[in-house]
Amino acid sequence: MSAVATPAPRRLRRLERAAIAGVMSREVANFRTYWKGTTFSSVMEPLVYLLAFGLGLSATLVDEVNGVPYIQFVGTGMVATAVIFSSALPSMFGTFVKHRFQNTYDAILAAPVDVEELVSAEMLWIAARSGTYGCVPLLVTIAFGLDPAWGMLLTPLFCFVTALGFSGFGVAMAATVAKIDQFNYVTALFVTPLFLVAGTFFPIDGLPQGFQVLAQVNPLHQLVELVRGGAFGYEWADLLRFAFLVAFAAITWRVAIHQMRKRLID
Amino acid sequence: MAAIELRDVVKTFGPITAVDGLDLEVPEGICLGLLGPNGAGKSTTMRLLTGQAIADSGVLRVLDYELPAEAKTARWQMGVVPQLDNLDVDVTVEDNLAIFARLYRVPDVGAAVDKALGIARLHERRHDAVDELSGGMRRRLLLARGLVHEPRLVLLDEPTVGLDPQIRTELWTLIGELKARGTTILMSTHYIEEAERLADEVAVMHQGRIISRGRPAELIGEHAGRFTAEVYGPPDRLAETRAEAESRGLSVRPAGPAIAIVGSERADGLVPDDAVVRAASLEDVFVLLTGEEAD
Ligand SMILES: Nc1ncnc2c1ncn2[C@@H]1O[C@H](COP(=O)(O)OP(=O)(O)O)[C@@H](O)[C@H]1O
Ligand SMILES: [Mg+2]
Numbered sequence: 001m002s003a004v005a006t007p008a009p010r011r012l013r014r015l016e017r018a019a020i021a022g023v024m025s026r027e028v029a030n031f032r033t034y035w036k037g038t039t040f041s042s043v044m045e046p047l048v049y050l051l052a053f054g055l056g057l058s059a060t061l062v063d064e065v066n067g068v069p070y071i072q073f074v075g076t077g078m079v080a081t082a083v084i085f086s087s088a089l090p091s092m093f094g095t096f097v098k099h100r101f102q103n104t105y106d107a108i109l110a111a112p113v114d115v116e117e118l119v120s121a122e123m124l125w126i127a128a129r130s131g132t133y134g135c136v137p138l139l140v141t142i143a144f145g146l147d148p149a150w151g152m153l154l155t156p157l158f159c160f161v162t163a164l165g166f167s168g169f170g171v172a173m174a175a176t177v178a179k180i181d182q183f184n185y186v187t188a189l190f191v192t193p194l195f196l197v198a199g200t201f202f203p204i205d206g207l208p209q210g211f212q213v214l215a216q217v218n219p220l221h222q223l224v225e226l227v228r229g230g231a232f233g234y235e236w237a238d239l240l241r242f243a244f245l246v247a248f249a250a251i252t253w254r255v256a257i258h259q260m261r262k263r264l265i266d
Numbered sequence: 267m268a269a270i271e272l273r274d275v276v277k278t279f280g281p282i283t284a285v286d287g288l289d290l291e292v293p294e295g296i297c298l299g300l301l302g303p304n305g306a307g308k309s310t311t312m313r314l315l316t317g318q319a320i321a322d323s324g325v326l327r328v329l330d331y332e333l334p335a336e337a338k339t340a341r342w343q344m345g346v347v348p349q350l351d352n353l354d355v356d357v358t359v360e361d362n363l364a365i366f367a368r369l370y371r372v373p374d375v376g377a378a379v380d381k382a383l384g385i386a387r388l389h390e391r392r393h394d395a396v397d398e399l400s401g402g403m404r405r406r407l408l409l410a411r412g413l414v415h416e417p418r419l420v421l422l423d424e425p426t427v428g429l430d431p432q433i434r435t436e437l438w439t440l441i442g443e444l445k446a447r448g449t450t451i452l453m454s455t456h457y458i459e460e461a462e463r464l465a466d467e468v469a470v471m472h473q474g475r476i477i478s479r480g481r482p483a484e485l486i487g488e489h490a491g492r493f494t495a496e497v498y499g500p501p502d503r504l505a506e507t508r509a510e511a512e513s514r515g516l517s518v519r520p521a522g523p524a525i526a527i528v529g530s531e532r533a534d535g536l537v538p539d540d541a542v543v544r545a546a547s548l549e550d551v552f553v554l555l556t557g558e559e560a561d
Contacts, residue, residue, distance in 0.1 A: 012339045022368035029361040030354060033395075103352035110316050110346035111369040112338050266279070266310075266319035 012112055015120065019113040023121035026108075031129070039133075042086060046078045046137035050144060053201060065203050068232060075141025077200030079134050079159065079227045080220040087130040087163035088191055091170025095122065096180055105264055115261045119171055123253060126167035127160050134159030138227065151230035158230075161245045162223045168252025175259035199224045219248045267330055269294045269419045269450040270315065275324030277310055277474075284310040286474030288324070294418075297441075297451040299465025301458070301548075303558040307474040308454035309349060312423045315452070316341055329419060342370065345417035347409050349424045353396045359383070359407060360392040363414050370415035378414050385440065386410035402433040409440055420444065422453040426460060438463060458549045468548065472556045482548050489554055490517075490546035491529030495537040498524045511536055519553045528554060 012019075031038075053074050065073045098104040108118055135156055142148055173186050197204065197211055198220035204212055215221040222241040229238045270292035277285040285307045292298045300308050313319035315328055317337025326333035331340035354362055360379050367378040383389045386406040388399075396404060405426075412420060425441065426434040441464055445451060454471075455461050461468050462482055469479040478485060497507055504525050508518045514536070517528040528550045530537050537543065553559065 010339075011336070012342060018371045019369065022365065022371075025368055026354065026357075026365045029357045029365060033356045102355075103348070103350055104354065106318070106348060106350075107352040108369065109318055110341065110348065111366060112342040112371070113369055114338050264318070266277075266313060 014114075015117060019117040020121040020124065022111075023108060023113060023118055024125045026104075027122070027125040038086075042082060042133040043136055043140075045085075046075075046082060046140050049078055049081070050075055050137070050140060068228075069145075071144055072141055072146045072231070073228075074201060075137055075144060075146060076228045076231050077198065077224045078137035078141075079155065080162070080198050080223045081195060081200055082137050083130050083134040083159050083163050083223060084166055084191060084195055084220055086133045087126050087166040088170045089187075090129075091122065091126045091167040092174050092183055092186065093180075094126075095171045095174035096177070096183075099174065099263065100180075105260075109264060115264055116257050118264075119168075119257045119260050120253070122171060123164055123167045123256065126170075127163040130163035130167070131156050131160030134163065138231075146231060149231055151234055153230075155227055155230050158223055158226045158242070158245070161242070161249055162219055164249035165219055165245060165252050168249060168256040171256035172252060172259045175256070175263045194218050194220050197221065219245055267294065268292060268327075269329060270452060271325070271327040272311075272314075273325040275311075275314065275326060276322045277307075277314060277319060278322055283474055285314065285321070288475050290469060290476055292450060292452055294450050295448055296466040297445050297453060297464055299461035299468040300452060300454040300471055301456065301461045301465075301468050301552060302454070302471030303456055303556050306456075306471040306556075308456075308471060309423055310474075311471075312346075312421050312452075312454060315421060316344070316346055342415075343418050345412035345415070345420040347412040347420065347422045347425055349427060351404055351408055353404060353408060353411070355397040356395055358393055358395055359386075359388050359399070362396060362407065363411055366411050367414045372415050378416075381416075382410040382414045385413055385443075401430070402436055405429065405433055405437055406440060409437065413444065417449070419450045419452070422451060424454055424456065426455075426457065434460075458547070458552055462548050470552065470555050477555055478551070485551050486546050486548060490550040491531060492546055493530045493543050494546045494550050495527045495530035495533065496521055496524045496542040496544070497527060497538060498540070498542075499538070507536065507538075517554050519550070520559075526550065 050071065055071065057070060062070045064070055105118060109115070138152060138155055173183070177183060177186070197207070197215050198218055199215060204215045204221060207215070222244050226238055226241050229235065268291045270290065272288050272290040275285055275288040276283065288311065300311065302308050310319060314321055314326060314333070317334045320334050328340040329343050333340065360383065363379045363382045364375050367375040372378040383392055386409065388403060388407060391399060391403065396407065399407065409425065422441065426437050429437070438460070441453070445464065453464060465482070467479065467481055468485060469476045478489065480488065497504060508525050511518050511527050511533060514533065516533055519526050519528065527533055527537060528546060530543060
């Protein structure tokens with residue numbers, strides 16, 4: 001008998017853990033080759049923003065927002081920025097490159113893995129990464145004087161769930177566009193506006209009515225509010241915000257699977 | 267039980283019918299060569315067998331699993347070596363193997379990786395990234411990756427297409443070893459020599475269906491006869507000889523600057539003395555059946 005036993009002839013089920021873990025292990029193996037650059041930029045970016053906006057603006061124009069020092073207002077909001085840029089964009093570009101240039105998904109789908117497991121694993125991996133990077137601005141802001149609070153311990157979870165949603169969005173987009181330069185439209189139409197009307201740099205309630213409605217359906221805005229809840233005190237509405245983020249993730253998950261199946265299975 | 271059983275399988279892509287009523291049975295323990303020109307539908311057939319393409323109609327069974335419903339379980343016991351190299355280039359040789367050992371739910375990943383490294387003869391390079399390997403090493407790794415879980419059935423889609431002759435020979439050796447271990451192999455190719463060397467049986471595929479099947483010697487006997495005469499000369503003389511041969515019911519095909527009269531043992535008097543007479547080959551069969559020039 002060899003060490004590599006023939007598997008027992010049982011039927012494989014849907015969403016098997018072994019398949020999902022296997023696909024994620026591929027991401028981890030690749031991540032080991034490029035983690036330094038990604039980690040460096042995810043730490044440097046919030047630092048630079050905080051220095052430029054937080055220190056720059058608070059020294060000249062704004063002192064505080066709703067009683068919160070401006071640097072802490074921006075710092076907590078930057079968590080959402082870190083999340084969208086470490087989830088939507090890597091998942092859009094990463095999925096596209098793996099699918100159309102490297103034929104990675106062809107290789108994986110020739111193994112006992114199906115599209116549902118593949119997409120779920122890719123989303124989980126991006127969300128785990130993004131959930132971690134999302135906490136960096138919060139830590140930086142603490143270093144700049146924000147008082148730590150117990151509520152902040154939920155921040156990784158909020159980031160993770162939001163990142164799941166945006167990675168699903170990214171996978172779905174990668175499966176939908178015909179060419180990589182069409183990501184310019186996706187970025188201009190979705191990513192940039194979502195990032196700007198999230199309430200990161202200025203409070204939403206100063207905006208015209210229409211933008212305020214838009215902000216309410218913007219998952220990033222809900223994330224910003226939840227992160228600030230963790231730092232300055234939760235309110236009951238935060239439960240609804242969290243439920244909204246879970247629903248966002250669930251919907252993009254199913255859409256991503258549907259779009260990828262159309263792409264990957266002839 | 268046959269390892270692969272396809273009945274009347276049809277697969278279209280819009281107006282293109284890639285697989286057109288395909289019947290194919292591969293018994294366990296043999297190497298079947300699926301020999302066909304470009305566009306014959308070989309890769310589509312392979313993708314149907316892995317559930318990466320869904321047939322419009324027909325019955326597909328692989329290792330006794332019904333496709334596409336049980337495709338994932340069937341893939342568990344199948345190894346696939348693709349036509350295009352899709353290794354993870356930044357990742358080490360051993361990680362490439364370990365990832366697939368995990369995807370195949372191999373219980374002892376370390377042992378499986380070691381064994382696959384042995385097959386690919388890449389023990390010394392196990393810690394190197396794939397993009398540091400030579401073309402031949404990458405191909406060996408691609409093959410070994412498909413064998414990391416010791417599958418019962420292996421699909422090889424044009425395993426040596428576009429490779430240097432030396433690398434091709436290396437891979438033939440590895441495929442020969444795989445055959446010797448009794449693994450069932452379905453290998454598509456459009457290289458006659460590859461089919462001749464490795465396949466126990468050859469199925470000639472053309473325009474989405476199998477037009478002939480048998481052992482190479484049987485196919486030659488049935489379709490080509492014993493000898494083929496290659497006749498050289500000025501074009502008008504060749505045209506004359508050709509017309510004469512065809513009027514006697516013989517098959518003639520162009521062969522570079524010459525024409526080849528297939529079954530020349532039946533062409534008494536017609537074959538000039540300076541013609542080169544050789545044993546009929548699988549290439550003669552391929553060209554006669556598909557009308558395509560062989561590589
Ligand atoms: N995904 C696809 N979309 C459209 N046409 C396809 C697709 N895959 C294969 N074809 C067409 O089906 C035919 C058979 O192709 P293929 O199976 O790749 O042949 P082979 O592997 O024998 O060269 C070709 O005409 C090819 O262009
Ligand atoms: Mg092909």
